[in-house]
Amino acid sequence: MLSTRVFSRSLLRSARPKSTAFFTPRRMITTESIPASSANSILAAQRLVRPVSPHLSIYQAQLTWYLSMTTRITGVALSGVFYLYAIGYVLVSPLGVDMSVANVSKKWGELNGAVKAAVKAPLAACFSFHFWNGIRHLIWDSGRELTVRGVYRTGYGVLGLTALSTLGLFVV
Amino acid sequence: MELAGLRLAGLSLHGFWPTRNSQLQTVLPSVCSSPILSLPPQKTKTPTTVITISESKSADRQIDRQDRPSIPFRWLFPTMASTLRSSTARRILAAAKPTSAIRLLPQTRVAAFHVSQRHQILPPGPQVVHGTVNDPVPVPTPNATHGSYHWAFERIIALGMIPLTVAPFAAGSANPALDAALGTALVLHSHIGFDACVTDYFPKRQYPKTRTFMIWLLRASTITAAVGLFSIQTNDIGLTEGIKRFWRA
Numbered sequence: 001m002l003s004t005r006v007f008s009r010s011l012l013r014s015a016r017p018k019s020t021a022f023f024t025p026r027r028m029i030t031t032e033s034i035p036a037s038s039a040n041s042i043l044a045a046q047r048l049v050r051p052v053s054p055h056l057s058i059y060q061a062q063l064t065w066y067l068s069m070t071t072r073i074t075g076v077a078l079s080g081v082f083y084l085y086a087i088g089y090v091l092v093s094p095l096g097v098d099m100s101v102a103n104v105s106k107k108w109g110e111l112n113g114a115v116k117a118a119v120k121a122p123l124a125a126c127f128s129f130h131f132w133n134g135i136r137h138l139i140w141d142s143g144r145e146l147t148v149r150g151v152y153r154t155g156y157g158v159l160g161l162t163a164l165s166t167l168g169l170f171v172v
Numbered sequence: 173m174e175l176a177g178l179r180l181a182g183l184s185l186h187g188f189w190p191t192r193n194s195q196l197q198t199v200l201p202s203v204c205s206s207p208i209l210s211l212p213p214q215k216t217k218t219p220t221t222v223i224t225i226s227e228s229k230s231a232d233r234q235i236d237r238q239d240r241p242s243i244p245f246r247w248l249f250p251t252m253a254s255t256l257r258s259s260t261a262r263r264i265l266a267a268a269k270p271t272s273a274i275r276l277l278p279q280t281r282v283a284a285f286h287v288s289q290r291h292q293i294l295p296p297g298p299q300v301v302h303g304t305v306n307d308p309v310p311v312p313t314p315n316a317t318h319g320s321y322h323w324a325f326e327r328i329i330a331l332g333m334i335p336l337t338v339a340p341f342a343a344g345s346a347n348p349a350l351d352a353a354l355g356t357a358l359v360l361h362s363h364i365g366f367d368a369c370v371t372d373y374f375p376k377r378q379y380p381k382t383r384t385f386m387i388w389l390l391r392a393s394t395i396t397a398a399v400g401l402f403s404i405q406t407n408d409i410g411l412t413e414g415i416k417r418f419w420r421a
Contacts, residue, residue: 040301043299043301044298044299044300044301045299047296047299048296048298048299050296052294052295052296055293055294056293056294057293072365072368072369075362075365076365076366076369079358079361079362079365079366082358082362082397083362083393083394083397085400086396086397086398086399086400086401086404087393087396087397087400088400089400089403089404090396090397090399090400090403091396100408101404101408101409101413101414101417101418102408102409102417104418105414105417105418105421106421108418108421109421116421120419131334131337134330134333134334135334137330138327138330138331138334141327172419172420
């Protein structure tokens with residue numbers, strides 16, 4: 001390759017000593033004396049600039065790990081909403097803000113229908129999925145459906161049930 | 173130190189023999205993002221030296237961008253060939269075989285190395301080195317509280333939540349006792365779930381302080397949420413009725 005050749009030539013040229021005498025001892029390298037005690041810190045610093053093993057982005061999208069991941073995400077979302085309101089109930093109420101269910105749900109009800117739908121639909125989907133896939137995990141925990149076929153069968157079942165119950169919860 | 177230096181240089185050397193003066197020239201961390209060499213087994217038992225040639229990193233990046241095999245800036249070659257360092261010998265060799273500088277260096281094979289981009293989904297955390305490479309992995313003592321009891325406890329709560337969440341839907345209203353049971357299970361289930369996230373995403377080895385902070389933040393949050401839930405159950409309309417009110421608002 002031309003660029004490689006040009007580059008290596010320029011490397012050699014830059015490294016060539018100015019003196020014309022034959023066999024001039026010349027070191028083209030820079031060395032640094034490093035105490036043994038600094039080995040760990042240098043190693044730690046070096047590890048930081050190492051290439052990172054490829055992870056999430058290289059795996060084929062498969063039902064197995066997608067559903068597993070989604071279980072945690074939906075669980076964190078649901079519990080996060082619950083924690084936020086419950087913690088706000090304790091911490092914000094003393095500041096004079098009325099955090100009672102009656103008041104907050106009234107304010108919430110006054111919002112635009114599209115906004116409410118945009119919040120309720122994901123919440124319904126999160127709850128449905130977490131519920132059904134939680135049952136799937138409990139089935140596995142009892143030692144059942146632990147085959148590739150079983151994992152996929154129950155996985156598609158969870159997806160179907162999630163779609164149904166999301167719809168049901170949404171229209172309730 | 174030579175062993176440490178070998179690891180520092182981030183090189184995989186097969187058939188490595190210490191240098192004559194036992195001064196291994198290590199590669200400084202600032203240039204370590206450049207490609208890495210891997211060597212085939214040395215045929216002759218000659219001492220090996222790691223050398224670095226200072227070179228601007230922009231050229232390195234440019235080559236990477238062109239998707240060409242990167243030229244390494246750390247060359248390994250036997251010191252036996254120290255005559256190569258004289259300009260005359262190099263000129264002769266370069267004239268004889270001017271294809272690539274790498275070809276001039278005997279017994280050196282260059283492996284193109286993909287340098288990952290800086291912005292990843294999960295960038296490497298702080299690197300902590302404890303002890304040496306020869307230390308055995310500490311095996312934690314078996315503890316049922318952190319093991320089987322914990323596992324069974326998680327499952328009992330999760331199992332119990334199935335009827336507790338379905339019952340109010342089926343009955344249309346919530347019995348206060350069932351509501352209390354659902355609230356308790358919900359707090360415990362949420363706490364266990366969040367705790368699993370903290371355990372997974374804040375490893376003790378890499379983020380000891382952040383992990384401790386997150387654990388205590390979670391404990392404080394859970395207690396506060398439990399107090400709030402208790403207040404909703406006792407002074408307000410209760411969990412199930414509250415959810416129903418929000419959902420139908």
